[in-house]
Amino acid sequence: MIAAVAELARNDQLAEQFDLLADLMELEGSDGFRISAYRRAAARIRETPTSVAQLALDGKAVKLQDIGKTIEAKIVEIVEDGEIHALTKRKLVVPAEVATFMRLPGLGPKTARRIWQELGITTVAALQAAAEAEQLRGHAGIGAGTEAKILTALAQPKATAGPQRALLGTTLPKLRAVVEVLREHPASVEVSLAGSARRMRETVRDLDIIATATDPKALVDYFCALRWVVDVAARGSTKATVVSHDGLRFDLRVVPPESYGNLLQHFTGSKDHNVALREDAVRRGFSVSEYSVTIVETGEEHSFATEEEVYRFLGYRWIAPELRENGGELAAARLDAKKRGELPDLVELADLRGDLHTHTTWSDGKDSLEDMLAAAKARGYAYYAICDHSQRLRGDLLKQQSEQIDALQELVRPLQILKGIEVNVRPDGTLDVSDEDLASRDWVVASVHSRFDHDATERVLAAMESPYVDCVGHLTNRRIGKRPPAPVDVERVIAKAAETGTFLELNSQPDRLDLSDVNARAAREAGVKVVIDSDGHQIGALDYVELGVGQARRAWLTKDDVLNTRTWKQIQKLQKQRA
DNA sequence: GCCGTTTTCGGCCCGACTGTTTTCAGTCG
The missing domain is CATH 3.20.20.140 (Metal-dependent hydrolases)
Structure with a gap:
């Protein structure tokens, strides 16, 4: 009953190849902008709801943001030959496990590359042995601290698989409970969820809370002393990270009320949304940081108490956190007539x-x-x-x-x-x-x-x-x-x-x-x-x-x-x- | 490699922290 349909590569499979290509090129020390172009393309492909392979075959993938002629041609290579040709070539140059070095916390592409090229280490096992024998220290930029970091990371199960994420559904009630108790504290003024939980991502890793307070230190002290806190991982006068008995990490930042809007916007993310927002701002003469928006020409700085004001100042309608994934929401939210899209009135x-x-x-x-x-x-x-x-x-x-x-x-x-x-x-x-x-x-x-x-x-x-x-x-x-x-x-x-x-x-x-x-x-x-x-x-x-x-x-x-x-x-x- | 309310060339987000260093590159979010 079932006709054999030629299976086109799925979007996540395409994206994976571009991400891997970016990783290998980074290890080779290629041009950083080309590398980030591949990563952006990968993210765009993942976020696209229709088959990008089919779009590429029809010559329409170039209509997607971040995908041009070259990347479209590479997608066609995947469809026709199974793999991007450049990826096939680079796999012969870069040993397979070296790409996992740079996923260890604290190690990046530069260090991973040195370990590979200067020390000739090409497997995770060899990396661990070298760190244990204290053979890494002394080589360009690596000291005893980095060695210890590598060993700690490798001692964790599945160290190379990346950090675990928790389900939003099990985490959100706990996070909200924390927000509630902080709101009840006399020193708190504003308290909000931020990060991926505020964006309602299906899984979350870091649980971010942003607050303003009449007495920041009092609020941070209270946070660190909550009864379910088993470990205070970091603690300052305006910021702390605590770990709960079930292993969740909660981050509280108490920020000045006059830039609460800027900071809440920044810490809500996503990273891709913020990068796109800032790039767009640069083109129009603004520089956006987590604290303020600067008008580049005059050097004038603007801080805002609310997110609505931040977005409005930059020429957008306020964007619901759930949309902040660089999936077209910025264009849709533009206030000026020519570029105005349709920011949807989301279901509630x-x-x-x-x-x-x-x-x-x-x-x-x-x-x-x-x-x-x-x-x-x-x-x-x-x-x-x-x-x-x-x-x-x-x-x-x-x-x-x-x-x-x-x-x-x-x-x-x-x-x-x-x-x-x-x-x-x-x-x-x-x-x-x-x-x-x-x-x-x-x-x-x-x-x-x-x-x-x-x-x-x-x-x-x-x-x-x-x-x-x-x-x-x-x-x-x-x-x-x-x-x-x-x-x-x-x-x-x-x-x-x-x-x-x-x-x-x-x-x-x-x-x-x-x-x-x-x-x-x-x-x-x-x-x-x-x-x-x-x-x-x-x-x-x-x-x-x-x-x-x-x-x-x-x-x-x-x-x-x-x-x-x-x-x-x-x-x-x-x-x-x-x- | 992509892109355009300065542009089809010459740019490409921003700041904090860390570890290894004597002023900064690499990493992270």
């Missing part, structure tokens, strides 16, 4: 009118139907779909559950209970529930739950052909940090969704967040409506939709792009005509 948590994917003890949920409904009602939802797994609801059980829902409906008004189901997509693409049973449900989510690599795309396409399938659940089945996304051809799925009128779920489970931001943005651009739901298996999990909304905002989704911002009546009009 309060826009959600209901949850369209939840579970109960009828399948693998932890809380009962009654309890889940009470929680949904307490949230103020207008409708709420019970979507227990089809495997557990065979035959009479489905009818029994239906009767219980009918019995409860009057009790929970005005909440409207929807009789949903999460139907399993089998390895051959068929559904494991009869059409007759599906036809009896108000809302049908179809999900793949096994053999993720087996015909990942074709199974989903087949499921969407069913007139009863309203929505595809957790499309790629990734588990962040545990399981990579299945090799789903997201573009084809989105095209089929548009053609069949199927909706795509943005599953809000902290380790799923599937659709990813890039995929959700692609859905939006194709006009496919996205459903933000919790997939909640217990009462507390209903809160996860906040993470889904964050992800949706990162994907530039507006209220209109999200299906369940509508009333149930409006949604019914958008559902497929059932046969």
Whole structure:
């Protein structure tokens, strides 16, 4: 049933080659601007929601920012020959493990290069042995301190894999709790999250808090003395880093109130957003630092108490943190008419009118139907779909559950209970529930739950052909940090969704967040409506939709792009005509 | 290698910290 489709390299695979090429060139000591051009191109390719390989084949990749003729040609090389020719050549010159040297903390390309070229060390094992034997010290720029650093880094498990990131969903509540206690302290004035957590990135590493205070030292002292702090890694009069019992690092910076806006903007990032902002500013005669904006010609310095003022002074509308990834938000936010784009009015948590994917003890949920409904009602939802797994609801059980829902409906008004189901997509693409049973449900989510690599795309396409399938659940089945996304051809799925009128779920489970931001943005651009739901298996999990909304905002989704911002009546009009 | 509200050539973000050094290159965010 499945035609062999020539597999184009995915965007992340293209990006990886450009990043590696940049690393190897850096180790060779090539021109820094060419290197950063490759890195920028890699970042741009990763952020692009459509197939950049296809764009390059069509000669349209050059329309993307940071991609010119040369890089487009290199993308075509990957498509045709599997690898950038220059990368193939450089791999013969630079030993494979040398590239991992520069990923050790404290080591950079320059030092890694010296270790390789001046000392002839080409493997991690040899590097460790040399450091232990104190043979590195004395060579250009390396002393006992650097040797010790190398040994410490290599002693950590997976030292070369880069630092671990924590899930936003598990971290955000803790971070907010810290912000709350700091706000309650008498010396604090403003306290805000910053960094990737404020941008609602799906995973986070450093937890940044920015504050102003009447007595900075008092606030820092209080922060360092919080009872869950197990280690104070750094401490000054306006700044401290502490480690919690679960290994999270919290950074507090107390800044002068007159430049709180500049500093909050700076520490919210992303790095790419800030670099692009500053480059754009330079072209227009400004110099932007974390403390102020300087008008280069006059030397006049401007500090601002709010982010809104910083952006306005530089000629932009205020940009929501979730958009600050250098994904076109700067052009869209420009205030001057000629360049003005469309900064979207992003969807908000309060826009959600209901949850369209939840579970109960009828399948693998932890809380009962009654309890889940009470929680949904307490949230103020207008409708709420019970979507227990089809495997557990065979035959009479489905009818029994239906009767219980009918019995409860009057009790929970005005909440409207929807009789949903999460139907399993089998390895051959068929559904494991009869059409007759599906036809009896108000809302049908179809999900793949096994053999993720087996015909990942074709199974989903087949499921969407069913007139009863309203929505595809957790499309790629990734588990962040545990399981990579299945090799789903997201573009084809989105095209089929548009053609069949199927909706795509943005599953809000902290380790799923599937659709990813890039995929959700692609859905939006194709006009496919996205459903933000919790997939909640217990009462507390209903809160996860906040993470889904964050992800949706990162994907530039507006209220209109999200299906369940509508009333149930409006949604019914958008559902497929059932046969 | 890319890019353009000074430009198709000549630029390319900014500041802090660290370790190895006597004034700074390399690294980091």
